[in-house]
Amino acid sequence: xxxxxxxxxxxxxxxxxxxxxxxxxxxxxxxxxxxxxxxxxxxxxxxxxxxxxxxxxxxxxxxxxxxxxxxxxxxxxxxxxxxxxxxxxxxxxxxxxxxxxxxxxxxxxxxxxxxxxxxxxxxxxxxxxxxxxxxxxxxxxxxxxxxxxxxxxxxxxxxxxxxxxxxxxxxxxxxxxxxxxxxxxxxxxxxxxxxxxxxxxxxxxxxxxxxxxxxxxx
Numbered sequence: 001x002x003x004x005x006x007x008x009x010x011x012x013x014x015x016x017x018x019x020x021x022x023x024x025x026x027x028x029x030x031x032x033x034x035x036x037x038x039x040x041x042x043x044x045x046x047x048x049x050x051x052x053x054x055x056x057x058x059x060x061x062x063x064x065x066x067x068x069x070x071x072x073x074x075x076x077x078x079x080x081x082x083x084x085x086x087x088x089x090x091x092x093x094x095x096x097x098x099x100x101x102x103x104x105x106x107x108x109x110x111x112x113x114x115x116x117x118x119x120x121x122x123x124x125x126x127x128x129x130x131x132x133x134x135x136x137x138x139x140x141x142x143x144x145x146x147x148x149x150x151x152x153x154x155x156x157x158x159x160x161x162x163x164x165x166x167x168x169x170x171x172x173x174x175x176x177x178x179x180x181x182x183x184x185x186x187x188x189x190x191x192x193x194x195x196x197x198x199x200x201x202x203x204x205x206x207x208x209x210x211x212x213x214x215x216x217x218x
Contacts (some may be wrong), residue, residue: 008143009038011093015082016044020105021089029106040108042069042092043116058082060113062092070107074095084115089181091116117181124153143177151176153197156211163201163208168178 014022014031019040022029028038047068048061058073058081071092073081084090094108143151152173161168166189173185180188189209193199198209 011039011041012037014040014042014063015066016042016064016069017098019108020069021068022096022097022106024106029096030144037096038126039111042066042071042094042108043089045087046084046090047087049081049086049090062090071110071113071216072107073110073113077113080113083111084113088116089116117183145187145191148173148177148180148184149195149197152188153192153211156198157213163203163210165208169209184218 009028012035014035014037018031018033019042022037025036028036030036042064044062044064046060047063050059052058056074056078057072058078060071060073060081061068062071062198066169071081071094088175091112091114092108092110093112094110097107097109099106155172156164159172164172169189170182170185173180173188175186189198193200193209197212197214199212201208201210
């Protein structure tokens with residue numbers, strides 16, 4: 001390698017909780033499961049934020065089902081960190097920062113921050129599971145829109161409620177598609193309306209939907 005050129009390591013997909021509890025080594029970092037990395041890729045929800053507008057930097061917290069990791073955002077990463085909606089699913093690529101005090105969690109200095117979708121959340125660990133020697137069978141293929149609609153419709157028919165609020169529909173959708181984000185939930189609801197599987201009603205207490213019992217034949 002020529003003098004003056006820095007090596008750019010590939011970003012390794014690492015769950016947030018494992019990243020935060022990684023250990024610095026003489027050559028990068030290592031997760032509790034023994035995966036070594038110099039740069040990391042994390043997918044999760046933006047669960048917390050601190051913004052210093054005067055110095056133009058932000059610290060966001062990214063959370064998945066394994067835990068949370070703090071991400072420091074400067075320069076071109078400052079604006080997305082400052083403006084992305086809380087609880088939005090995001091992808092972060094960055095370099096781990098060695099803790100200033102022993103026992104403190106590892107944080108990331110962001111190189112990329114962008115919105116992502118629930119399907120990437122389902123698949124993001126395939127590479128990590130392979131590197132950590134885990135069972136690949138634990139990574140499931142997300143359902144297609146048609147498959148999700150069929151599962152949601154059948155689940156709604158099993159419920160005793162006569163009508164459903166939007167929040168209740170979200171709850172049902174996420175019970176069969178656990179990582180469905182708001183965009184995918186709305187797509188399912190809209191498509192079920194168009195296929196006349198749900199009947200929308202504007203009531204004094206707010207909009208609600210009822211299930212139309214019909215033969216399943218999409």
